[in-house]
Amino acid sequence: MGKAEMLRAMEEAEAASSGAAALPTKATKKRKASTTAEKEARRQRKKKGASTSETRPTPTT
Incomplete structure (x- = not known):
């Protein structure tokens, strides 16, 4: 759980315990699941x- 989600959950819990009306939460957009081809790419x-950074020659100047 991220910090923002945790903070939101804590605020909702406090609002519920104090009897105040809970604030409407904004719907978060979910990323579409990446395909195996995208993961492989x-x-x-x-x-x-990573491999190109290892094979770079050191400058001699």
């Missing part, structure tokens, strides 16, 4: 970025 880009 992301993994390959990560690998490629």
Whole structure:
């Protein structure tokens, strides 16, 4: 649970215990689930970025 969610839950609990009306919460947009192809492409880009940084020659100037 993120900090924002935890804070929101605490505020709702306090409002409920004090008898005050709970504030309407804004609906959060969920990310669409990434496909296995997208995950694989992301993994390959990560690998490629990591491998190129290791093979760079050191400047001799």
